[in-house]
Amino acid sequence: MFFISIDTSIQYHNNILSTIGNTPLVKINFESRAAIYAKLEYLNPGGSIKDRSALAMIEDAERQGLLRPKGTIIEASSGNQGIALAMIGAVKKYRVIITVSKKASEEKKNAIHSYGAKLVVCPVVERYDDPRGCWAVAKRLAREIPHAFMPDQHFNLANPDAHYRSTGPEIWRQTRGKITHFFAAAGTAGTISGTGKYLKKKNPNVKIFGVDAANSYFSTKGNQKPYQIEGMGIDHDTPILIYYR
Numbered sequence: 001m002f003f004i005s006i007d008t009s010i011q012y013h014n015n016i017l018s019t020i021g022n023t024p025l026v027k028i029n030f031e032s033r034a035a036i037y038a039k040l041e042y043l044n045p046g047g048s049i050k051d052r053s054a055l056a057m058i059e060d061a062e063r064q065g066l067l068r069p070k071g072t073i074i075e076a077s078s079g080n081q082g083i084a085l086a087m088i089g090a091v092k093k094y095r096v097i098i099t100v101s102k103k104a105s106e107e108k109k110n111a112i113h114s115y116g117a118k119l120v121v122c123p124v125v126e127r128y129d130d131p132r133g134c135w136a137v138a139k140r141l142a143r144e145i146p147h148a149f150m151p152d153q154h155f156n157l158a159n160p161d162a163h164y165r166s167t168g169p170e171i172w173r174q175t176r177g178k179i180t181h182f183f184a185a186a187g188t189a190g191t192i193s194g195t196g197k198y199l200k201k202k203n204p205n206v207k208i209f210g211v212d213a214a215n216s217y218f219s220t221k222g223n224q225k226p227y228q229i230e231g232m233g234i235d236h237d238t239p240i241l242i243y244y245r
């Protein structure tokens with residue numbers, strides 16, 4: 001649906017990026033004595049919570065001069081971070097290259113492609129730093145391609161900071177500070193670290209739960225095995241969990 005209007009006082013966003021965040025809460029009617037709510041992160045314009053961290057990392061890089069006009073964004077992603085960066089690149093006119101592992105779904109790969117980003121599909125590897133895997137390939141491309149910037153979501157503290165500044169305050173406001181427990185899937189652990197840090201600052205009694213993949217590096221204490229789930233699973237030691245402390 002599109003509009004034409006002669007009313008200049010009409011309310012609108014200047015571009016899609018300012019519609020990121022402020023997602024609604026929905027009550028989940030599980031049989032439980034607790035009142036459980038879901039925050040509908042899929043209503044972000046790129047379709048996931050990753051829009052928040054992607055925009056924060058790109059804006060941080062722009063501020064620091066690490067990413068300049070017409071530069072190239074290169075990132076390894078299980079899909080949603082790639083979709084978010086591809087969308088941001090399309091709006092801000094950056095070239096975007098996303099390396100994904102073979103386990104990323106066709107839908108996610110198609111979405112990345114449809115924003116005009118280039119996809120590099122890499123094999124599923126056990127260790128994140130295996131040179132054939134998507135993280136190491138993205139690192140190599142970022143070294144080789146001039147004017148490239150790799151957000152490196154697993155190591156970039158602008159990632160948890162996005163949640164400290166947006167997801168945490170939104171949840172606190174939406175629950176009027178009455179939240180007792182917070183649960184979120186952990187991939188980079190940006191969501192649980194940033195949101196958790198904010199909620200703990202407001203009320204140290206709030207309990208924070210990160211949901212990891214059973215076969216991840218973190219869950220198995222370094223004896224990880226390949227697993228199929230996308231996006232979830234802490235695959236190496238990460239400074240992002242330290243941000244939480």
Ligand SMILES: Cc1ncc(COP(=O)(O)O)c(C=O)c1O
Pocket residue numbers: 048049050078079080081185186187188189190191192230231232
């Ligand atoms: C839909 C979705 N939820 C949660 C996560 C994990 O979030 P985080 O990387 O902040 O731990 C991901 C990661 O890709 C994701 O795609």
